Amino acid sequence: MDLNLNGKNAFVCGSTQGIGKAIAEELANLGASVTLCARNDGALDQVKSELFHTSGQKHQTLVADFSKPDLLTAALDEHIGQGNQYHILINNTGGPPGGQAIDAGIDEFRIAFNQHLICNQILAQALVPGMKEAAYGRIINIISTSVKVPLQGLGVSNTIRGAVANWSKTLANELGQFGITVNNVLPGATATQRLSSIIENKAKKTGKSIEEVDAAMKASVPAKRFADAKEVAAAAVFLATPSASYINGVNLPVDGGRTGSL
Ligand SMILES: NC(=O)c1ccc[n+]([C@@H]2O[C@H](COP(=O)([O-])OP(=O)(O)OC[C@H]3O[C@@H](n4cnc5c(N)ncnc54)[C@H](OP(=O)(O)O)[C@@H]3O)[C@@H](O)[C@H]2O)c1
Structure with missing residues (x-):
């Protein structure tokens, strides 16, 4: 199997802690240069300093708040304008607060839609041209098993996750011809x-x-x-490797078998 990511550049969102951080670490372990993205500047620098870099990788950080999509667009314009190009995009951010859908305010849906779907779209549009040029692209969305079976007490999250999953499947159909795959990891x-x-x-x-x-x-x-975050990261990072070239448009639960459907 070809799991080598030497020479590959990865943009990892929500990477100061949890699943995103574990993915960033594993990508770096396989040789990728990683750009860490989240809100907390100090935490980003701390994670960056801990990443494996002995394959000559150049790790970077980009501060962005996904509750402000316009600022994300501006930050990415500048970053990509500086000549940064990516082969791998990990779409990941904080989950929406809990509660029943029927009790959620309209703004809660708007905020979650912006933070998840709109920011994913902004990131994809910024990074896909570089992936096309390289004829190598991996877009991996960290969503939730609620894509398959809605979870009790996570009404807004359940709703937004479905939208992200269908957005992702649509992109998989559109981008497969360019050597770009788009897949979803569904953590339990x-x-x-x-x-x-x-x-x-x-x-x-x-x-x-x-x-x-x-x-x-x-x-x-x-x-x-x-699950340990590393177990979710292992699945996501496999999807980023050359060996996963023919896996496209799938939902991959990493849930210890919890989801009550195939
Ligand atoms: N853990 C689970 O059991 C589980 C299960 C199913 C699905 N998920 C989903 O998987 C994703 C990751 O989960 P996790 O458990 O790793 O979450 P986490 O520990 O809360 O980490 C979230 C990451 O996203 C960043 N983030 C949060 N809000 C942000 C914003 N507005 N703009 C930019 N970055 C932001 C955080 O960094 P900063 O604070 O520095 O910005 C952090 O690095 C979430 O969508 C979560 O709902 C998790």
């Missing part, structure tokens, strides 16, 4: 800050202890445990 419950805050909120709402909520969530997974 993964031990990150996002999961901790979901568990805390559930405990508050139900009056149960954090330990009780944690144990019930684990019991619902055939693997009887949460």
